Amino acid sequence: MTLRERGTGDPAPRELAADLVVDATGRASRTPQWLAALGGTPPAEEVLETGRAYASCLFDGDAPPRGLRGFYIVPEATAPLGAIVMPVEDGRWTVTLSGPRDLAPPNDPGAFVEFAHRLPHPAPHTWLSTAHPAGRPVGYRHTANRRRRYDRLGRDHGGLLVVGDAACALNPVYGQGLSVAALTALALSRALAAPRTPTAHTLQRAVLRAAAPAWDVATGADSPMPGATGNAVRTGPTARLLTRYLDRVRAHVPGDPVVCTANRDVLFLLAPPRTLLTSPRVLRRTLLGTPVPTPRDLPTP
Incomplete structure (x- = not known):
């Protein structure tokens, strides 16, 4: 394995011997490019892109009316705007608004609140109109569902294990990333506890299976969205x-x-x-x- 240290005065690469390399670098992982540069085979990719965008902001505000613990509007093909309003620590609320990229939630607090007026239900905007932003909204645009099939590379890549978003990145608007990470950790723990030491290929298949339910949910929900593209769009x-x-x-x-x-x-x-x-x-x-x-x-x- 070739490494280049960051934050040092010596940019020269150095070699590091390793029996197993774990890639947990997230959605922006460059392992496919590195494999190709080494003369290897990069993994096949399954992609579903809806062009969605979202923005999140913390607010100070009173709790919603009795019986309500927050708001959850799931986007769908006929109503592509979504919202999640949930309580967090210190009496604050986290608010996430989402929409197509050509109708992305703004990063200005006032415009952010006004954007909620377009939601299919007035409740989030009504509540936000009485709350106070604790900062500026932060936007995010990289929302494609992307699954890299390292499980199909076989024994030639036995010293490589790719986990997390580097293996299966989901549309984050559904809030499944941390849950998939926890399910993956459990799956790997069970595999490693087996009497026989598993191969990296066996572990890679466990990573795929752990993320499969979330992948099915996200791609199933995103396939009918207007403008959905990619080889993972469900048709027929x-x-x-x-x-x-x-x-x-x-x-x-x-x-x-x-x-x-x-x-x-x-x-x-x-x-x-x-x-x-x-x-x-x-x-x-x-x-x-x-x-x-x-x-x-x-x-x-």
């Missing part, structure tokens, strides 16, 4: 039928606690995506029930 009759069903699931989320809980557990990786299709209660309520929309007026104290 089966994908369209699944999208229609999931649209019905989301329509029932605001007013049906059973469907809402099931959808939340899948989105937050507490349950596998198939539970939305295999639970008799969720199927019955989704296909036979009448959706109850979220009231436009907030509950009064």
Whole structure:
């Protein structure tokens, strides 16, 4: 392995012998380019780009009206703007607004609050209008779903293990990155605890499996988005039928606690995506029930 030290007066590269190299450098990992430069085979990539953008900001403000712990508006094809308002420490709230890149949330506090007026429900803007920003919003534009298939490289790359966003980067608007990191750590821990020492290839497959549910959720939600591109976009009759069903699931989320809980557990990786299709209660309520929309007026104290 060739290294070049940063922050020193000597930029000359040096060699470091290693039995295993772990790449945890994140979404901007350059391992594919380095493999190609060494004459090796870079991994195949699965990509789904929706061109989404988001911005986050901390606010000081009173708690929402009784019964509400925050706001969560999930973007979808017909309503591509989203919002998450959640309490954090010291009585503050973290607010994330998202939208297509040509309708990106601004980084100016006043414009940020005004942007919330465009959301499909007025509650976040109503609350933000009474809160006070604790700083400037910070925007983010690199939101493509990208999975690098190091698991397919085989034994020729037995001394390399790629983890985290370097292996599978998800649209961060769904907030799954840290959960995937924790699931990956558990998967690697189980593999390493086996009686027989696993190969790097076995560990790489464990990394892929740990991230698979989140990948299915993110790409499933992003595929119907306007302008979605890439070889991981789901198309065809089966994908369209699944999208229609999931649209019905989301329509029932605001007013049906059973469907809402099931959808939340899948989105937050507490349950596998198939539970939305295999639970008799969720199927019955989704296909036979009448959706109850979220009231436009907030509950009064």
